Amino acid sequence: MKLDYRVASVDKALDILEFLSRQRRESGLRELSTSLNIPKATLFRYLVTLERRGYVRKNPENDKYGLGFKILELSNCVLGNMTVHEVALPYMQELLDRFKETVNLGVLEDNEVVYIEILESPRSFKMSSQVGGRDFPHATSIGKAMLAFLPEKKVDSIIDVTGLPKRTEKTITLLAQLKEELAMIRQRGYAMDNGENEEGARCVGAPIFDRRGDVIAAISISGPAFRSSGQETQEMGVAVLEVTAQISRKIGYSAP
Numbered sequence: 001m002k003l004d005y006r007v008a009s010v011d012k013a014l015d016i017l018e019f020l021s022r023q024r025r026e027s028g029l030r031e032l033s034t035s036l037n038i039p040k041a042t043l044f045r046y047l048v049t050l051e052r053r054g055y056v057r058k059n060p061e062n063d064k065y066g067l068g069f070k071i072l073e074l075s076n077c078v079l080g081n082m083t084v085h086e087v088a089l090p091y092m093q094e095l096l097d098r099f100k101e102t103v104n105l106g107v108l109e110d111n112e113v114v115y116i117e118i119l120e121s122p123r124s125f126k127m128s129s130q131v132g133g134r135d136f137p138h139a140t141s142i143g144k145a146m147l148a149f150l151p152e153k154k155v156d157s158i159i160d161v162t163g164l165p166k167r168t169e170k171t172i173t174l175l176a177q178l179k180e181e182l183a184m185i186r187q188r189g190y191a192m193d194n195g196e197n198e199e200g201a202r203c204v205g206a207p208i209f210d211r212r213g214d215v216i217a218a219i220s221i222s223g224p225a226f227r228s229s230g231q232e233t234q235e236m237g238v239a240v241l242e243v244t245a246q247i248s249r250k251i252g253y254s255a256p
Helices: 008-023 027-036 039-052 069-080 083-099 141-147 154-161 175-188 232-250
Strands: 054-059 064-067 102-109 110-121 191-194 199-211 215-224
Touching: 008 027, 008 039, 027 039, 039 054, 039 102, 039 199, 054 141, 083 102, 083 110, 083 215, 083 232, 102 141, 110 141, 141 175, 141 191, 141 199, 154 175, 191 215, 199 232, 215 232
Parallel strands: none
Antiparallel strands: 054 064, 102 110, 102 215, 191 199, 199 215
16 A cells, blocks of 8 residues: 655645746635635635745735745755756857847656746747746657657656647647657757647757756747748757757767
């Protein structure tokens, strides 16, 4: 029999924090209680504790709750320990300055792409996710760039969990077709997403490797398809590939 070591009160406290992060706005006690199915009296005690520790803040003008600055402090500690983030940032800025399109840095976590840094396009119409946002790897250039350089068994295990959900009419939903795409990415070096995750978007991404040769992250450039021709997309792909190669070398990777 598998033992369950979870602590219910910790689970509930984390549910509150995760709900507030998803809302991206302040929420009142009633909304939180209804959404999380926690009695208001119990919920209030959680919120008081979280507020006292700085993880939640209460707006005195409307008595609503939002995330506290302690969350930012912890997230900065995480990013500070991620060498790839520190090394990648100036190279991402170079890509942004050159192409004027949004530049994303992502990793694979719990079988999904998680964005850990985003430099947004200065243009009024742009494609961008949110730091901490998640996407399915099979539908994004940043995800496919990482999948292409994982062991096949690892790819299979990821797809077993996530499946191949159809995000748009162009999303790859067959495993055999995905594996053909991944083989092409390995030859070309960078991945493409032509409206597979979001209608009207076009993205190119390339992987970052650590000193052991394991793929640990990827960088992508994303923008509206109408702004990039086939030639421009290829230029972006080559540029991202050059940048990720430099980042990989800086963190210890020695290309064969």
